[in-house]
Amino acid sequence: MVEVTLWGSLGTAAGGKNKVDIEAKDIRELFRKLAEQYPGLEPWIDRGIAVSIDGVIYRDTWSKELPQGAEIFLLPRLAGG
Amino acid sequence: MNFDPRYLDRNFTSVGTRPIRPDGVDKVTGRARYGADFNMAGQLVGRVLRSPHAHATIRKIDTSKAEKLAGVKAVITAADLPDLTDGDAAMYDILDNCMARNKALYDGHAVAAVAAVDARTARQALKLIEVDYEVLPHVTDVDEAMKHSAPLINEATFTEGLEEKPVKPSNVTKRSQFGHGDVHQGFGHADFIVERSFKTEQTHQGYIEPHACVASVSSDGTADLWVCTQGHFVYRQHCAQLLGMEASKLRVTSSEIGGGFGGKTHVWAEPVALALSRKAGRPVKLVMTRDEVFRASGPTSATSIDIRIGARKDGTITAAEATLRYSSGPYAGTWAEIGAMTAFACYRLDNVKTVGYEVLVNRPKTAAYRAPSAPMAAFAVESAIDELAKEIGMDAVEFRIRNAAQEGTRSSYGPVYGPIGIGPTLEAVKNHPHMKAPLGKNQGRGMACGFWFNFGGQTCTDLNIGMDGSVSLAVGTVDVGGSRASLSLVAAEELGIAYEQVKAVVADTSSLGYNDMTDGSRGTFSSSMATISAARNAIKVLRERAAQMWDIPVDDVVWEKGHAIAKGEKHGNLGRLSLKEIATASGKTGGPIAGHSELVADGAGVSFATHICDIEVDPETGATRVLRYTVVQDAGKAVHPTYVEGQYQGGAAQGIGWALNEEYIYGKDGRLQNPGFLDYRIPVCSDLPMIDTQILEIPNPNHPYGVRGVGETSIVPPLAAIANAVSNAVGVRMTHIPMSPPRILAALEAEQAG
Numbered sequence: 001m002v003e004v005t006l007w008g009s010l011g012t013a014a015g016g017k018n019k020v021d022i023e024a025k026d027i028r029e030l031f032r033k034l035a036e037q038y039p040g041l042e043p044w045i046d047r048g049i050a051v052s053i054d055g056v057i058y059r060d061t062w063s064k065e066l067p068q069g070a071e072i073f074l075l076p077r078l079a080g081g
Numbered sequence: 082m083n084f085d086p087r088y089l090d091r092n093f094t095s096v097g098t099r100p101i102r103p104d105g106v107d108k109v110t111g112r113a114r115y116g117a118d119f120n121m122a123g124q125l126v127g128r129v130l131r132s133p134h135a136h137a138t139i140r141k142i143d144t145s146k147a148e149k150l151a152g153v154k155a156v157i158t159a160a161d162l163p164d165l166t167d168g169d170a171a172m173y174d175i176l177d178n179c180m181a182r183n184k185a186l187y188d189g190h191a192v193a194a195v196a197a198v199d200a201r202t203a204r205q206a207l208k209l210i211e212v213d214y215e216v217l218p219h220v221t222d223v224d225e226a227m228k229h230s231a232p233l234i235n236e237a238t239f240t241e242g243l244e245e246k247p248v249k250p251s252n253v254t255k256r257s258q259f260g261h262g263d264v265h266q267g268f269g270h271a272d273f274i275v276e277r278s279f280k281t282e283q284t285h286q287g288y289i290e291p292h293a294c295v296a297s298v299s300s301d302g303t304a305d306l307w308v309c310t311q312g313h314f315v316y317r318q319h320c321a322q323l324l325g326m327e328a329s330k331l332r333v334t335s336s337e338i339g340g341g342f343g344g345k346t347h348v349w350a351e352p353v354a355l356a357l358s359r360k361a362g363r364p365v366k367l368v369m370t371r372d373e374v375f376r377a378s379g380p381t382s383a384t385s386i387d388i389r390i391g392a393r394k395d396g397t398i399t400a401a402e403a404t405l406r407y408s409s410g411p412y413a414g415t416w417a418e419i420g421a422m423t424a425f426a427c428y429r430l431d432n433v434k435t436v437g438y439e440v441l442v443n444r445p446k447t448a449a450y451r452a453p454s455a456p457m458a459a460f461a462v463e464s465a466i467d468e469l470a471k472e473i474g475m476d477a478v479e480f481r482i483r484n485a486a487q488e489g490t491r492s493s494y495g496p497v498y499g500p501i502g503i504g505p506t507l508e509a510v511k512n513h514p515h516m517k518a519p520l521g522k523n524q525g526r527g528m529a530c531g532f533w534f535n536f537g538g539q540t541c542t543d544l545n546i547g548m549d550g551s552v553s554l555a556v557g558t559v560d561v562g563g564s565r566a567s568l569s570l571v572a573a574e575e576l577g578i579a580y581e582q583v584k585a586v587v588a589d590t591s592s593l594g595y596n597d598m599t600d601g602s603r604g605t606f607s608s609s610m611a612t613i614s615a616a617r618n619a620i621k622v623l624r625e626r627a628a629q630m631w632d633i634p635v636d637d638v639v640w641e642k643g644h645a646i647a648k649g650e651k652h653g654n655l656g657r658l659s660l661k662e663i664a665t666a667s668g669k670t671g672g673p674i675a676g677h678s679e680l681v682a683d684g685a686g687v688s689f690a691t692h693i694c695d696i697e698v699d700p701e702t703g704a705t706r707v708l709r710y711t712v713v714q715d716a717g718k719a720v721h722p723t724y725v726e727g728q729y730q731g732g733a734a735q736g737i738g739w740a741l742n743e744e745y746i747y748g749k750d751g752r753l754q755n756p757g758f759l760d761y762r763i764p765v766c767s768d769l770p771m772i773d774t775q776i777l778e779i780p781n782p783n784h785p786y787g788v789r790g791v792g793e794t795s796i797v798p799p800l801a802a803i804a805n806a807v808s809n810a811v812g813v814r815m816t817h818i819p820m821s822p823p824r825i826l827a828a829l830e831a832e833q834a835g
Contacts, residue, residue: 007495008258009242009418016244047171052496056783059536060681073495076257076418078534080601081286081343081449081793 013040028062048077095573102566116293116309125196127367128203132185135219135443135751146209152202155361174412186411189376196357219443219751234441252441254413260434267400267432271391279461281818282744283383290339296354297364312598334589343449375756379448382407386461400432410446419454425493426532452533452793463529463801502715503689525810531797535790536601537682541594542611544676550661555588557596563724575616577643602790607682619676684783690714692798696806703822717781717789730772736799
């Protein structure tokens with residue numbers, strides 16, 4: 001079980017929650033279960049969400065494991081110049 | 082991928098040196114081929130008809146007269162680019178932006194295009210296309226567009242991100258929010274509070290090379306596209322999707338690039354050129370004019386930002402709040418969201434809240450511009466920080482040092498920071514001779530900090546070793562700032578050979594696996610990671626071949642300084658084999674030797690910079706002159722320090738132009754008044770002092786050499802540093818960018834009028 005913090009707007013889409021507990025071993029499973037448990041998040045996940053694990057931001061490595069006790073923070077997927 | 086990206090402290094041989102770039106001679110002699118330098122036999126000239134109206138319904142387009150003109154080979158409208166986006170809203174916006182469908186949404190929006198045997202015929206044909214417009218009310222100002230009375234640009238827009246879905250449409254596509262703590266409580270603990278509103282005008286990246294491409298679609302459905310782009314693989318994906326092609330049948334080759342800065346991350350002309358070529362059955366060259374680049378490519382947002390920061394007498398910030406409104410053109414964007422994330426990223430805050438609003442306006446579709454959205458937010462925040470330091474009576478640098486984020490700080494956008502460089506850049510600035518240099522009359526000094534995330538992404542690289550021992554490195558990230566040199570250094574470092582033995586090229590989309598584009602300061606970060614991985618894979622093959630040549634187990638062979646060495650006393654008399662010796666024998670040991678890598682380069686290190694600016698203001702005319710400018714920035718590891726310095730200087734130069742002169746000026750008719758470099762003034766060499774740089778190296782723990790991105794952060798502090806300098810010079814807080822002479826004079830007059 002990992003605790004996942006959602007940024008403000010994403011929390012609104014999750015029914016007003018800014019933290020959720022999810023049983024997930026990696027980013028792929030995290031997104032799948034988030035979409036199952038909070039359908040309002042699905043379009044956001046489809047558009048792209050980045051995952052910060054202990055401060056390191058992962059945008060595409062969906063196989064990245066979520067260590068127990070790690071700080072998991074969801075962020076918008078960014079554009080760059 | 083079986084690659085460990087973790088940083089390992091080491092002594093470098095090639096990395097950190099400053100050899101001449103491999104593309105340098107071609108660029109200074111004119112041999113380098115840019116987008117408009119490609120030509121094909123039988124090629125036609127493409128031209129685009131653009132809306133003269135800021136907002137208009139397209140009732141009808143009659144192309145019949147143009148089609149009958151001798152020399153015209155194809156005329157297209159939106160009907161020739163049908164909607165194949167399958168519900169993908171972002172792709173539909175790109176399609177509609179390439180060629181207007183039901184409505185023209187800004188002055189310059191493409192409505193039709195022609196391909197003809199020469200430019201004169203193409204221009205004549207454009208004049209023969211009859212478009213029946215119903216002109217609609219328009220809005221170009223970000224604050225005006227948010228009013229309930231504003232003309233609606235898209236009646237299907239209902240603000241996303243609100244707790245309750247709105248019942249009425251508006252021009253606000255999205256609200257986003259970040260932060261932690263309780264700002265209300267935090268402000269309650271403040272002895273001083275600064276509250277101000279700021280505006281920044283829309284600017285263009287100002288790349289010297291206009292968008293240019295040659296498209297050639299064959300009758301068998303395959304196609305080639307030669308194009309100036311920051312990401313040819315992304316262009317292939319987008320063009321293929323918009324034209325209903327299989328991606329593998331479209332080969333995209335990137336040209337040299339005369340500047341992009343985020344503006345060449347987006348397709349505009351390319352799908353149009355392909356559609357024209359498909360219809361004409363001949364190659365089509367499409368080069369945008371400067372007027373078209375300004376009116377119809379992707380400038381940055383105009384913004385309107387409110388800031389509130391509170392602090393105790395001892396200089397500790399107790400709360401910080403920002404509301405940021407960013408224009409995104411007529412299509413939804415995420416620009417305010419990024420501004421809201423970056424605004425307070427430099428600081429250690431217990432109570433912080435930022436809210437962003439994405440606002441539709443009748444201007445071109447906003448595109449990324451170097452650390453997109455961050456410079457405007459930094460301008461507002463760093464101006465208020467300076468003002469707050471003054472109110473408290475603290476030195477501006479000391480105030481920032483006291484409140485700077487550090488390792489373990491929860492960032493204002495959420496995650497906790499690892500090792501970061503904001504504190505070291507501030508300490509470096511505090512001790513820099515620039516801060517102690519005397520100032521004269523009408524002169525002021527300002528400083529400011531800036532932050533950018535940096536990111537990585539999908540990356541694929543091939544490293545091929547020739548039989549003569551030379552190394553070809555094929556990368557898929559377009560070289561926008563010297564990355565072929567830096568990646569050659571990385572390959573040389575890893576293989577243990579000379580830089581001159583390596584030749585790096587940017588491969589086309591049919592020669593290499595997919596690569597994300599060069600954006601997010603990812604070029605050197607990502608492709609160096611992939612190059613290290615490819616080189617290590619090649620070394621594995623080299624060891625195997627050496628083992629064959631010696632007829633010993635491969636586990637007994639190690640690679641050191643460009644040579645295979647047999648380890649252990651039993652092999653003591655085997656000497657060593659050079660990369661060249663192994664390569665020369667490769668035909669008899671299993672064939673070509675190569676290393677390949679495909680990976681997702683995540684874990685980019687965030688980047689911070691602090692800038693110092695001295696400026697002189699003429700109080701009679703409002704004219705300004707930058708006297709001295711210093712950039713201090715954390716690079717993680719500077720692979721090629723000269724090009725890192727170049728990125729620092731380039732970002733500062735663009736920021737100076739943005740701060741002092743550049744702005745899109747729209748008339749009441751919604752038409753852009755200054756679509757050319759005479760009236761939209763970017764800085765030239767004579768406007769700028771030599772920009773001093775200081776590279777700091779706080780290694781990124783998620784890259785083998787500690788590399789962070791360096792390309793974008795340098796444009797984040799200048800708006801604020803210059804605004805602080807001007808404000809200090811004239812004694813009036815400047816709140817509107819650009820600080821052009823009329824705007825400075827107006828601020829002075831307003832101050833005098835009380």
